[in-house]
Amino acid sequence: MKKPDIIFQLSVRSVRLNLLRSVLAALGIVIGVVAIASIGMISANMTLSVTEELSATANILVVTADSGGGGGEPGPGSGGSSSDDDEDYLTSDQFDDIRKAAGSSFVYYLYSESDRIETGDSSGHATIYAMEDEAMTEILTLTEGSFPSTTSQVVIGPDLVERYGIEVGSKVSIGDEDDDEGETTVRVTGILEERGMSMDINSDSAIITTEKFFTGRYDGEDEYSQVNVVVDDIDEIDTVKESIEDSLNKKENEVKVEDSSRMLDSISSTLGTITSFALAIAGISLLVAAVSIFNVMMMSVTERIREIGILRSIGTQKNEILRMFVYEAAIIGVVGAGIGAILSLIIGYVVVFGMVGTTEYFFAWDSIINVPEGMIIGAVICVVSGVYPAWRASKLDPIDALRAE
Structure with a gap:
């Protein structure tokens, strides 16, 4: 029987002990994923709808x-x-x-x-x-x-x-x-x-x-x-x-x-420009989320210096300390991205219907792919934001850590 990963369990315990702070950090990821996925789905549905209409007069x-x-x-x-x-x-x-x-x-x-x-x-x-x-x-x-x-x-x-x-x-x-x-x-x-x-x-x-x-x-x-x-x-x-x-x-x-191809190219180009601009604005929310995650992880390292010293003194390796904090960032990111994906489907469906007038293409591949893409971007940003605080924690001297108040 495979033994449970004690490092992962410690990460989960830390997230649960600081639940409110973790939730607020994950909220930024949720907002970013919803923004990126919803904008992507709106653009995809508009393009597919226009393409379908113009295809009817392609001859x-x-x-x-x-x-x-x-x-x-x-x-x-x-x-x-x-x-x-x-x-x-x-x-x-x-x-x-x-x-x-x-x-x-x-x-x-x-x-x-x-x-x-x-x-x-x-x-x-x-x-x-x-x-x-x-x-x-x-x-x-x-x-x-x-x-x-x-x-x-x-x-x-x-x-x-x-x-x-x-x-x-x-x-x-x-x-x-x-x-x-x-x-x-x-x-x-x-x-x-x-x-x-x-x-x-x-x-x-x-x-x-x-x-x-x-x-x-x-x-x-x-x-x-x-x-x-x-x-x-x-x-x-x-x-x-x-x-x-x-x-x-x-x-x-x-x-x-x-023929309709020139009109389609023009519309697609215009929609692409508008979408890129909107995605850039949505990306700001993920940037804010990244700063929030970084801040949470730095606070977590500062508050747990003595704990890190104890873990190091009983034989915990540097890479395990690094892994523990990366796990924490990953847990926040995955949970935030998952919630964001669910909300993206709900909010995106409503917004697409309101703006495009039809949800016929909502579950088409070009549309729905924006949800996992948004999740991956959100989770990766979260993990990347936690790398430096994790590296800093792993580099702490165990003796100095045990002396910390």
Whole structure:
């Protein structure tokens, strides 16, 4: 039968005798582990959620005018956003070229404008989109109602429904009486299904109108904000992208062709920067915990000089004294890290649900791995903080230690 480690038992006894001080020291580790693990899980869940949403549109290419090339001349100044603001746009000829280059892929153009909206006592701003009727029914999905059949009818995204309490049959005023375009009242005939984050069309917080309504109000007929290409086979997306660029950018850069990978890289990079900054702040709590552990262990050595002298006088080796104090630091660290891990799961779950809106990816490997990582960091910091006090205790002269008051 294996004999119990008397050195470890002495360490446990010391922690129990100074329980309050040990608990306060462990509390710093708990806070640090919770902070690091929770922030890591929030970042992982955000990234996984965004990746999943963008993956749904991974087969879509977005073509826009290249502001540095020949992507259309400014409009003639007749009221549309392309005209008034000298924004670049794609022409009908460019659209035809894109459609030819895209082969069998579904290609559609999109008008867009930002405008003021008002319904009941609420007002704000929303994106106004317009497209061909065929594209509207192909790309968008309704949860209730029907698609517009006249210029006075629109469909609306779920975010605007929630924000303004709009329902099928509600009337919405677009524009401002003081603007050149004036104010136009339309009726909501349908509510769109939620699409989430998407690079092709952000319909969740937008109003979708007919092409005739859009060009009648904002002008800019055949001046498209962007052209979207839905590729049949996702494995062919690079081929289609190259085909469009080769076709339209022969002499000069007329268009920019983007897929979801660039948007995903940009979002991931931004989230990574924010997470690194947040983790640096969380690391401060572990630094405070390390100082606390160091202080506790130094106090423990100071208070137990005579005990150390007795242990040394009866034959206890220096490495055993060192081990005893390292054990104490390790016990505090492991207990603190364990409690921190449990709290991280509870607090992290609540925070992820509140910030991300879903816990679908909470137990995914990229998310849950942050808990053991936080535990290891907390425990290691605790042990490292106890190494010097333990080394100092092991170096005490037994005779001088026995003389200590």
